Structure formats: C-alpha cells, structure tokens
Amino acid sequence: MADSRKLRIGIIGCGVGQLHLQGFAEIPRAEVVAIAGLDEERCHSLAKQFGVPRVYRDYQDLVADPDIEAVTVAVPNILHFPVALAALDAGKHIMVEKPLAPSSEEGEQIIAAARRAERVLGVVFNRRGRQDVQLVKHEVERGNLGAIYHARAFWMRRSGIPGLGTWFTSKRLAGGGPLIDLGIHVLDMALWVLGNPRALRVSAATYAELGPKGRGQWQGGRFKIAPGEPYEVEDFATAFIRFEGGLTLQLDASWAAYTGHGDDFGLSVLGDNGGAEIHARDYAQTETLRFFGEIDGVPTITQPRLLERHGHGEVFKQFVESVLDGTPMSPSGEEGLDRVRLIEAIYRSAELGREVEVDGVADERLSRDSIGART
Ligand SMILES: NC(=O)c1ccc[n+]([C@@H]2O[C@H](COP(=O)([O-])OP(=O)(O)OC[C@H]3O[C@@H](n4cnc5c(N)ncnc54)[C@H](O)[C@@H]3O)[C@@H](O)[C@H]2O)c1
Structure with a gap:
C-alpha cells in the first residue's frame, strides 16, 4: 500500500x-x-x-x-x-x-x-523529465522509428565556462570539463532513450583552446570568475561510440567554442522507419522536438506541442x-556508473589518441533492453 x-x-x-x-x-x-x-x-x-x-x-x-x-x-x-x-x-x-x-x-x-x-x-x-525526451523514448520503444542505427547528442556552449578559476576548471576537483559536466546529461538522454545499449568502443578527442587563455567565461550566470584554480580541463570534447549490435553515437560537448550556439543541447536519432530531433536553445522546453517520417514517399515533419516541466x-x-x-x-546508481565508465573511456581515448575498449558494466541491475538497436 x-x-x-x-x-x-x-x-x-x-x-x-x-x-x-x-x-x-x-x-x-x-x-x-x-x-x-x-x-x-x-x-x-x-x-x-x-x-x-x-x-x-x-x-x-x-x-x-x-x-x-x-x-x-x-x-x-x-x-x-x-x-x-x-x-x-x-x-x-x-x-x-x-x-x-x-x-x-x-x-x-x-x-x-x-x-x-x-x-x-x-x-x-x-x-529525463523533459517532455521531448520522454516522447522520443516512447516512439523508440514502440518501434515507430524502426531500428535505430545512429544517434547524435550534443551540448554546445558558446561562452559558458561555469567560473574560470573555480572547482569546475580543476581536474582534481571536477574530474573533467564540459564532457563530465554537460556531455554526461546528453549522453544519459541518448542512452536512456535507446534502452541502455552496451557500449563497446570509443574514439575521442578533447581540446582546451579558450579556457587556458582566460576566454569563454559564462556571461551573466550565477558563476563568477575566481582567482583560485588553474584551467586544467578540456573546453571541448568530441567522441564517437560504437555499441553492441552496430548502433553508433556521436557526442559533442563544449563550455566555450566559436559557434553559432548560445547554450544549446540536443539529441537526434536515426531509425530505418523515421527519425527524431531535439534541439533546445538556451534551455527551451517547447518547440524543441521534430519527428521525421514519410507518407506515401513524401517526407513529413511532425512537431508536438510540448509542456514545460521542472526537470x-x-x-x-x-x-x-x-x-x-x-x-x-x-535514474539509478547503476545508470550513473555506466555513464561515468563511458566518460572515462572517452578521456582515455583522447589521451591515447586512438580508439579504446569500454569497460563493460558487469551488472545485472542495469536494464539493457537494447531498444531499437540492431541485433
Ligand atoms: N543537474 C543539473 O542540472 C546541475 C546543474 C548544476 C550543477 N550540477 C551539479 O551539482 C553539483 C554542485 O554544482 P553547483 O553548480 O551547485 O556548485 P556550486 O559551487 O555553486 O555549489 C556547491 C555547494 O556545495 C557546498 N559545499 C561545499 N563543500 C561543502 C561541505 N563540506 N559541506 C556542505 N556543503 C558544502 C557549497 O557551500 C555550495 O553551496 C555538481 O556536482 C554539479 O555537477 C547539476
């Protein structure tokens, strides 16, 4: 009861x-x-x-x-x-x-x-509390997009280092930069939507091009520049991940990069019967989702009317x-660990400059339904 x-x-x-x-x-x-x-x-x-x-x-x-x-x-x-x-x-x-x-x-x-x-x-x-993410998961689970073969997740900030000189920019205190701070959110979005597929290998690169020069501080947020920690983490990370069954994921995360983005994140999935694309500009929660399909050979775009939610x-x-x-x-502790293991593999690959194996989560409690992935 x-x-x-x-x-x-x-x-x-x-x-x-x-x-x-x-x-x-x-x-x-x-x-x-x-x-x-x-x-x-x-x-x-x-x-x-x-x-x-x-x-x-x-x-x-x-x-x-x-x-x-x-x-x-x-x-x-x-x-x-x-x-x-x-x-x-x-x-x-x-x-x-x-x-x-x-x-x-x-x-x-x-x-x-x-x-x-x-x-x-x-x-x-x-x-995961966002309605756009939940709708994509719903459509993937129902098989309405067919077999999912590729996904792309990104969180790109133009100028969004959360405090130059704070704990965020210290490798020891934070464990990493935008990859572990922002990338982990969209990585989780993608993996949750796709039914927690098992990652096998990853090839990645990280860069620190603006932060060490004192550029890219978040403008107008609650985070201020502090005189404390040196800039020891990446400001941009890019990774290509291969999963069991042939599914692949492209992941990009930046705190600071010369792009047209402000503070944008998103997820797109490609299936053999349809696709979906979430693009949230500056934390928007509505008008962020489109589904792609076809009617009688004619391409279609569907845009759900979404509600705002407190994540x-x-x-x-x-x-x-x-x-x-x-x-x-x-979201469970096991899922949290799975994402940290992937992030570690991404950093390892970036450091070695080559593709690496991902240590699997030998854990029966992580439900891996491999929804939509080709088997
Ligand atoms: N889910 C999200 O959207 C989201 C957003 C921002 C931050 N975060 C995460 O939240 C965590 C905190 O980030 P933040 O942005 O709030 O950082 P912050 O630096 O703004 O705040 C950290 C807080 O921890 C407190 N603290 C530090 N040492 C403490 C101690 N010994 N005892 C009690 N309190 C102590 C500080 O006083 C401060 O209140 C990080 O892990 C970050 O990744 C998540």
Whole structure:
C-alpha cells in the first residue's frame, strides 16, 4: 500500500540546491527539513525563501540529523563520494547530482554502500523529465522509428565556462570539463532513450583552446570568475561510440567554442522507419522536438506541442516514490556508473589518441533492453 506520509529530506549544497528546493516544492509527499552549505548567506536566504526550518554549515552535521530520511547531494564533484558514503552510513536514502562520482571506482563503492545499507540511490539526470525526451523514448520503444542505427547528442556552449578559476576548471576537483559536466546529461538522454545499449568502443578527442587563455567565461550566470584554480580541463570534447549490435553515437560537448550556439543541447536519432530531433536553445522546453517520417514517399515533419516541466521535480518524484512505495529508482546508481565508465573511456581515448575498449558494466541491475538497436 502506498505510504501517505511525507518524506523528510535534507539538501546538501546551495548552488544547484536551489533547483532541488524548487523540485521538491512540487511534490506533496516531500518535505525539505534542512539544507547545508559552506556559503551560509546563500543557504540562509534559500531556507527563508522556501521555508526550510534548519540550516547547517558542514554536510556532516546534516547527515547526523536523525529526523532526516533522505538526502540530496549537490556539492562539487570531488565531494560526491565522501558525502554519499557518509549519508548512506547514517542510513539515509540518497539522490546524487551528476556525475555519480568523478571516477568509476568511487561510483562502484557508492553503489556497494547503497546495497549494503539497503537504501535507494538515484542520480540527478533531470533532462529525463523533459517532455521531448520522454516522447522520443516512447516512439523508440514502440518501434515507430524502426531500428535505430545512429544517434547524435550534443551540448554546445558558446561562452559558458561555469567560473574560470573555480572547482569546475580543476581536474582534481571536477574530474573533467564540459564532457563530465554537460556531455554526461546528453549522453544519459541518448542512452536512456535507446534502452541502455552496451557500449563497446570509443574514439575521442578533447581540446582546451579558450579556457587556458582566460576566454569563454559564462556571461551573466550565477558563476563568477575566481582567482583560485588553474584551467586544467578540456573546453571541448568530441567522441564517437560504437555499441553492441552496430548502433553508433556521436557526442559533442563544449563550455566555450566559436559557434553559432548560445547554450544549446540536443539529441537526434536515426531509425530505418523515421527519425527524431531535439534541439533546445538556451534551455527551451517547447518547440524543441521534430519527428521525421514519410507518407506515401513524401517526407513529413511532425512537431508536438510540448509542456514545460521542472526537470529536477520530475526525477525527485521518482525518488520519493521509490523510497515510500518501493518502486524501482530511475535514474539509478547503476545508470550513473555506466555513464561515468563511458566518460572515462572517452578521456582515455583522447589521451591515447586512438580508439579504446569500454569497460563493460558487469551488472545485472542495469536494464539493457537494447531498444531499437540492431541485433
Ligand atoms: N543537474 C543539473 O542540472 C546541475 C546543474 C548544476 C550543477 N550540477 C551539479 O551539482 C553539483 C554542485 O554544482 P553547483 O553548480 O551547485 O556548485 P556550486 O559551487 O555553486 O555549489 C556547491 C555547494 O556545495 C557546498 N559545499 C561545499 N563543500 C561543502 C561541505 N563540506 N559541506 C556542505 N556543503 C558544502 C557549497 O557551500 C555550495 O553551496 C555538481 O556536482 C554539479 O555537477 C547539476
């Protein structure tokens, strides 16, 4: 029977943590009871705005709060591992921001800890909450586009480095640049839509052409230039991935590049009976999707009328249901690990300058339905 009480949640991190607050505000069976962050002013102001009763500074204090049953982890990438482990150790269910962790080794340990503790583990792939992504998945699953043989996923920013000199530009603190920051979102979109096909090999290249010259800072966002970290990550990554069954995916991600894009992401899939193309300019949620087909040999274009949704709210609904009702969590920790393994293979290929094998996820819990892929 469905549990009618409210899940008591703590949010760790007050940057994108703001979207976590907005997301949970949409869910009647969720109540955010605490928030934590080192930037106390920002955290107190968010707590006031959203009516959150308790504010902590360090994450350790929040996870020690016995009233909290579930925690979201919205801290710099390097902290995902210790914060996730501390929360699981304290018996909390957790929802970790992407990437699950900067390395697959840490990701594996988080998954093992969640299994030991018998807690729900989810990863915040909030783009899955978009209606355009869900409609493409629906059409692929139904077979309406035929067998899918190629996909292209991209997230290209013209000038969108999230803070030159912040943790984002440090290899040690972030694990990578736009590939692990933005590319992972559209990689997940593609793989989720395509039924989690198994990646076999990848050929990739990364570049750092603008960032090290101090160019490409995000204009007008919440991120500021900081005098701290050196620029150690890529500012553009491109990869070609081969999957079991012959399916291929082209993935491009940039924080800064001289293109006509502003802050655009998208996904296109080619099937032998139809195609689909999502192109979201500057986070647009409507008029972003087109399906391509034919009627009696005449090419057709169909443009669904879409609704706006709060992406974080959509994935948090799954999380709350998973904790309270015992439904399977999606996006799962295993899917989060699968994406991190692919990102690692992309960096390895770029470093070696040649195609590399992708270490498979030897995990029965990742449902690989290979929808639409040729077998
Ligand atoms: N899903 C999305 O759309 C999305 C968007 C932005 C960021 N993110 C992810 O969210 C995470 C955070 O990114 P951000 O942009 O919010 O970064 P940020 O630098 O703006 O915020 C990080 C927050 O973590 C807090 N923090 C750091 N150390 C802490 C500690 N010891 N205890 C408690 N709090 C601590 C900071 O005080 C700050 O509030 C990253 O993993 C990033 O990849 C996801």
